Amino acid sequence: MTLIKFEKFAVEFTLGxxxxxxxxxxLDLDIPKxxxxxxVGKSGGGKSTLVRSLAGLTLPTGGKLxxxxxxxTGPSRDRAMVFQEDTVFPWMRVDENxxxxxxxxxxxxxxxxxxxxxxxVGLADFSKAWPRELSGGMRxxxxxxxxxxxxxxxxxxxxPFGALDFVTRANIHAILLDLWRASGTTVxxxxxxxxxxxxxxDRILVVSDGxxxxxxxxxxxxxxxxxxxxxxxxxGLRKAIIGHLGIGRQPMLESADQ
Amino acid sequence: MSTxxxxxxxxxxxxxxxxxxxxxxxxCAQFSPKTALAQTAIIPSFTDIxxxxxxxxxxxxxxxxxAPNTSxxxxxxxxxxxxxxxxxxxxxxxxxxxxxxxxFVIGVGFGLVxxxxxxxxxxxxxPINMFRMVPLLAMIPLFQFWVGTNTQGxxxxxxxxxxxxxxxxxxxxxxxxxxxxxxYARTLGCSEARIYMSVVxxxxxxxxxxxxxxxxxxxxxxxxxGEYVGIDTGLGRxxxxxxxxxxxxxxxxxxxxxxxxxxxxxxxxxxASRKLLAWRRPNER
Numbered sequence: 118m119t120l121i122k123f124e125k126f127a128v129e130f131t132l133g134x135x136x137x138x139x140x141x142x143x144l145d146l147d148i149p150k151x152x153x154x155x156x157v158g159k160s161g162g163g164k165s166t167l168v169r170s171l172a173g174l175t176l177p178t179g180g181k182l183x184x185x186x187x188x189x190t191g192p193s194r195d196r197a198m199v200f201q202e203d204t205v206f207p208w209m210r211v212d213e214n215x216x217x218x219x220x221x222x223x224x225x226x227x228x229x230x231x232x233x234x235x236x237x238v239g240l241a242d243f244s245k246a247w248p249r250e251l252s253g254g255m256r257x258x259x260x261x262x263x264x265x266x267x268x269x270x271x272x273x274x275x276x277p278f279g280a281l282d283f284v285t286r287a288n289i290h291a292i293l294l295d296l297w298r299a300s301g302t303t304v305x306x307x308x309x310x311x312x313x314x315x316x317x318x319d320r321i322l323v324v325s326d327g328x329x330x331x332x333x334x335x336x337x338x339x340x341x342x343x344x345x346x347x348x349x350x351x352x353g354l355r356k357a358i359i360g361h362l363g364i365g366r367q368p369m370l371e372s373a374d375q
Numbered sequence: 376m377s378t379x380x381x382x383x384x385x386x387x388x389x390x391x392x393x394x395x396x397x398x399x400x401x402x403c404a405q406f407s408p409k410t411a412l413a414q415t416a417i418i419p420s421f422t423d424i425x426x427x428x429x430x431x432x433x434x435x436x437x438x439x440x441x442a443p444n445t446s447x448x449x450x451x452x453x454x455x456x457x458x459x460x461x462x463x464x465x466x467x468x469x470x471x472x473x474x475x476x477x478x479f480v481i482g483v484g485f486g487l488v489x490x491x492x493x494x495x496x497x498x499x500x501x502p503i504n505m506f507r508m509v510p511l512l513a514m515i516p517l518f519q520f521w522v523g524t525n526t527q528g529x530x531x532x533x534x535x536x537x538x539x540x541x542x543x544x545x546x547x548x549x550x551x552x553x554x555x556x557x558x559y560a561r562t563l564g565c566s567e568a569r570i571y572m573s574v575v576x577x578x579x580x581x582x583x584x585x586x587x588x589x590x591x592x593x594x595x596x597x598x599x600x601g602e603y604v605g606i607d608t609g610l611g612r613x614x615x616x617x618x619x620x621x622x623x624x625x626x627x628x629x630x631x632x633x634x635x636x637x638x639x640x641x642x643x644x645x646x647a648s649r650k651l652l653a654w655r656r657p658n659e660r
Binding site: 174193207209220264 | 555558560563564565574577580653654
């Protein structure tokens with residue numbers, strides 16, 4: 118069942134010099150409920166514009182975007198987002214951050230929900246800590262707990278783990294996949310890291326120059342350990358993505374001209 | 376260990392510098408020329424400041440109880456001096472607090488409203504920035520005409536002076552709130568009003584505290600200057616009388632008292648800052 122539907126979706130920006138820049142060029146895309154979709158591509162290719170549009174933070178200049186049949190006209194608690202930057206509020210303690218999106222709940226229910234999700238991301242002992250007292254990986258876990266606590270049917274993630282080291286990232290991938298499986302949330306995850314897309318995604322979209330160049334099904338067995346990621350299927354997917362990104366084919370001068 | 380020693384050495388250096396300045400002042404006082412009117416030293420000695428001049432403060436005790444009133448033929452006493460200093464200090468500080476509080480409420484409130492509305496922000500940008508350029512002290516005579524030579528006049532003067540600083544500080548602080556926080560709050564389902572209360576307001580506190588610190592200095596200058604011109608109570612008024620009579624020791628004493636109060640108010644502001652910004656790293660508070 119399709120949950121997210123982009124139809125001829127276009128976004129144009131007016132640059133500082135008055136020129137128009139087309140970030141998304143009439144994109145068509147259907148995302149079924151519960152799928153983990155990874156979007157990979159070069160910087161400036163339209164990945165972030167696509168997910169910001171889904172979050173309602175960027176409005177289209179053409180086409181249509183619906184979530185569960187409803188047109189997206191702005192941000193909504195049905196589409197929570199984890200950003201590339203560190204957005205955990207530094208002036209709130211960890212538990213206040215996690216409870217920030219839980220408006221309207223009775224205090225007891227809210228407390229229960231906060232405790233449950235802090236437990237789920239392994240931060241139960243840090244509920245009263247200030248964000249400055251946590252590492253970058255722990256702050257990302259706070260962000261994860263915050264968005265999962267809200268129970269949004271759609272979770273948007275824009276290169277959320279780009280600044281983390283390899284081990285921290287691997288740990289947080291495991292946590293994210295556990296939470297995703299348990300919640301049934303539909304995840305749209307932007308990354309510039311092909312390996313990250315192969316570890317996480319059910320489906321990998323290669324986006325470049327405002328278009329979807331390829332839509333790859335990534336039905337590798339889970340958990341995706343070294344054996345799975347070294348399998349012929351994974352190697353094939355990796356090759357296909359690298360091929361689309363044009364690594365080693367595009368001379369620097371040609372790229373600069375564009 | 377070495378950090379502690381270094382801090383201790385730095386503190387010792389500060390104390391030595393202060394002591395040296397006091398000694399230099401005292402030496403200069405011994406060779407100071409006299410004023411033409413009262414034959415007082417242009418640079419008063421500390422013996423004069425904390426002896427004769429302190430005792431002379433009793434002249435400003437105008438009540439017929441607790442201590443002798445010198446204008447009714449009473450003797451100068453240290454009790455009278457302390458009571459007079461306490462009374463006039465209380466009057467000045469109350470004017471400062473009222474002015475600062477008024478300036479904060481009006482400046483910050485107006486800044487919040489202005490930042491909410493882009494049209495209002497653009498409309499007020501030029502006039503407010505022009506108003507900031509007006510030298511505050513040059514406005515005192517005008518304020519005396521508008522509000523009167525009384526407590527309300529001084530308080531209004533402080534409100535206008537500090538309110539402008541708070542307004543500009545608030546507008547700038549709001550403009551500097553990282554968009555990532557407001558975007559994040561929107562995706563968490565926050566209304567614009569809640570974003571303002573729970574995201575924008577806490578985010579601007581560090582910059583607001585800087586404005587408070589800046590306004591404190593301005594408020595002390597404004598309140599003393601306001602009292603200096605015409606009003607009959609407060610530390611600024613004692614300065615005026617002392618100047619008329621060329622009583623340099625009394626002028627220096629009041630300057631020292633005001634410096635002590637200003638330092639105490641800065642210390643209070645710094646303490647509040649540490650408490651309110653507990654969420655920041657200690658070196659960022």
